[in-house]
Amino acid sequence: MTSPHRAASSKSSSDPKVTADAHLISLLYANKMEKIHDFLDKNVEMDIISIKDARQYTLLHIACLNNQINIVKLLFNHVRYLKVPGQAITEWINAKTDEGFTALHFTSFKGNIELIKLLEQYNANIHAENSQGLTVIHIAAQGDQPVSIAYFRSKGLDVDVPDVKGSTPLHWACFLGMENSAAYLVTLGCSPNVPDKESGLTPLHLAVISGNPRIVRKLLIKGANKNIRNKEGKLPIDLAIENEYDNITQLLQNKNWLLSCLNIKPALDKKKSRFSLFLFFFLFFGLAALNIFSIFPYVERVEWVAAFGALVGLTFIFFLRSWLTNPGHIKNPNKEDLLNLLLNNDPHLVCPECAIVKPQRSKHCEYCNACISVYDHHCPWINNCVGARNHGRFVVFTVTTLFTIIFLFAFAVMHFTYELSWNNTDVLPVYKYFPKFQWNDQAQMMFICKQVTCLINLFAFLMFTIPLIALNYVQIYNLVAGKTTSERFGFNATHDNVNQTLLQSFSQDDWNSKLKESSQSQKEKKKWYVNCRNMCCLNKEDSRYTYKVFTSPVRVEKHITSMDSPDYSQI
Ligand SMILES: [Zn+2]
Numbered sequence: 001m002t003s004p005h006r007a008a009s010s011k012s013s014s015d016p017k018v019t020a021d022a023h024l025i026s027l028l029y030a031n032k033m034e035k036i037h038d039f040l041d042k043n044v045e046m047d048i049i050s051i052k053d054a055r056q057y058t059l060l061h062i063a064c065l066n067n068q069i070n071i072v073k074l075l076f077n078h079v080r081y082l083k084v085p086g087q088a089i090t091e092w093i094n095a096k097t098d099e100g101f102t103a104l105h106f107t108s109f110k111g112n113i114e115l116i117k118l119l120e121q122y123n124a125n126i127h128a129e130n131s132q133g134l135t136v137i138h139i140a141a142q143g144d145q146p147v148s149i150a151y152f153r154s155k156g157l158d159v160d161v162p163d164v165k166g167s168t169p170l171h172w173a174c175f176l177g178m179e180n181s182a183a184y185l186v187t188l189g190c191s192p193n194v195p196d197k198e199s200g201l202t203p204l205h206l207a208v209i210s211g212n213p214r215i216v217r218k219l220l221i222k223g224a225n226k227n228i229r230n231k232e233g234k235l236p237i238d239l240a241i242e243n244e245y246d247n248i249t250q251l252l253q254n255k256n257w258l259l260s261c262l263n264i265k266p267a268l269d270k271k272k273s274r275f276s277l278f279l280f281f282f283l284f285f286g287l288a289a290l291n292i293f294s295i296f297p298y299v300e301r302v303e304w305v306a307a308f309g310a311l312v313g314l315t316f317i318f319f320l321r322s323w324l325t326n327p328g329h330i331k332n333p334n335k336e337d338l339l340n341l342l343l344n345n346d347p348h349l350v351c352p353e354c355a356i357v358k359p360q361r362s363k364h365c366e367y368c369n370a371c372i373s374v375y376d377h378h379c380p381w382i383n384n385c386v387g388a389r390n391h392g393r394f395v396v397f398t399v400t401t402l403f404t405i406i407f408l409f410a411f412a413v414m415h416f417t418y419e420l421s422w423n424n425t426d427v428l429p430v431y432k433y434f435p436k437f438q439w440n441d442q443a444q445m446m447f448i449c450k451q452v453t454c455l456i457n458l459f460a461f462l463m464f465t466i467p468l469i470a471l472n473y474v475q476i477y478n479l480v481a482g483k484t485t486s487e488r489f490g491f492n493a494t495h496d497n498v499n500q501t502l503l504q505s506f507s508q509d510d511w512n513s514k515l516k517e518s519s520q521s522q523k524e525k526k527k528w529y530v531n532c533r534n535m536c537c538l539n540k541e542d543s544r545y546t547y548k549v550f551t552s553p554v555r556v557e558k559h560i561t562s563m564d565s566p567d568y569s570q571i
């Protein structure tokens with residue numbers, strides 16, 4: 001949308017009506033409320049309905065574009081005073097600019113629901129389309145206004161409607177890098193795989209062109225197909241390489257199957273699956289059982305047997321507790337409507353999927369499809385999130401798993417070095433406990449079993465020890481520092497301008513309180529035991545992390561000064 005001309009239509013400037021119209025238009029563009037008031041008071045008979053500027057913007061268009069509800073009310077009062085017929089007012093409300101936009105389009109762009117409702121009272125047409133077929137939902141997407149999208153959706157409008165070139169609101173949100181709109185639209189069911197008619201570009205292509213990795217990631221998570229080619233035969237990754245967007249190229253590259261299989265770098269199409277859980281269960285406890293049956297009879301010191309048994313038992317208990325404990329799903333206690341939440345809260349803080357206001361430190365898990373309190377990460381090995389309610393249990397689970405693996409290694413080392421060489425098998429310690437047990441074929445079989453078990457132990461040690469040490473290091477550091485893995489290494493934490501949009505949405509007071517909080521947490525950092533206790537036990541009861549925290553409306557007016565930004569005529 002290019003900046004409207006501020007001059008009235010080019011009639012003779014000596015015409016007093018033209019001069020008055022031009023003056024009023026300039027006052028509206030300048031948002032001079034008092035002066036407009038005075039001017040209209042002095043010109044009570046002035047026909048303001050017919051006033052248009054060079055681009056066919058009525059006074060209503062200009063007031064809505066500037067998001068000035070008080071000026072709109074002033075204009076309506078003036079029109080009522082003139083006793084203009086209802087039909088003429090309706091035509092004025094629905095008048096179109098030279099690009100075909102109505103005042104409602106502009107209001108939708110600003111996300112001002114109060115103003116939208118006011119226009120609707122005067123019969124504004126919510127189905128209006130401009131010359132390109134852009135609806136109010138397209139424009140809401142361009143303005144990054146989920147609240148407008150939710151409002152018009154509640155009125156029955158289709159959020160996946162194409163314009164004349166086949167571009168849906170999601171296409172526009174992706175093209176212009178509007179993260180909130182894109183996230184809401186894709187969550188509301190808009191397809192990320194529909195190509196537009198003209199260029200065959202899908203929303204994923206357009207998100208790549210906009211250079212926004214967060215939108216690309218969101219689309220991939222929601223099932224965007226990265227193998228669709230546009231009409232020039234280009235894949236999204238080709239566009240990322242052309243534009244030298246390295247971080248987006250990495251997102252679009254096919255992952256290493258081994259890293260993906262080991263869940264070190266899981267694929268982005270997040271589907272909850274019990275495969276890894278059962279794989280871990282059978283590998284780990286199967287190996288433990290194999291050791292118990294094939295190595296225990298050879299182990300002379302009963303303390304080793306007891307220690308290993310206790311470790312495996314603890315691992316089993318904490319595996320079950322990590323898996324089956326609710327990690328801290330945040331519910332919508334009042335079953336509040338998404339639109340209400342958006343109206344009363346900063347849209348950045350509302351999760352469209354759970355219809356909740358996200359408390360501090362929470363995050364939506366795409367696998368569990370729920371917001372998790374003090375979200376750490378989603379662990380496929382326990383098929384559950386790690387959050388406020390099971391963080392401590394998960395850390396005990398990882399520590400005991402590591403020690404169990406070290407035990408397995410110790411058994412193998414003992415076997416292959418001295419204790420149980422082939423020559424001394426006839427003095428198996430097991431004879432002490434089972435005197436009738438004799439050296440025979442069965443004993444030979446057992447010895448071979450033990451050999452194989454020890455080889456498997458060595459293999460398991462080599463495969464899993466380094467990842468387990470890294471995991472334990474990260475998790476123990478998390479507890480000591482009072483932070484989560486997501487806060488330290490999450491996608492947002494490792495990408496530039498991480499919380500820029502979030503920060504913009506806070507008022508200065510919020511920002512100051514954030515800074516204060518952060519300096520408090522810095523002090524607490526030294527008290528490692530306090531952090532550990534909070535992370536393991538107290539976070540789950542802290543209302544800041546479990547309930548709605550922003551009770552006062554924090555509305556965002558981020559586009560109020562950027563009227564020139566989106567160019568509707570692109571694509
Ligand atoms: Zn959520």
Ligand SMILES: [Zn+2]
Nearest residue numbers: 365368378385
């Ligand atoms: Zn999860």
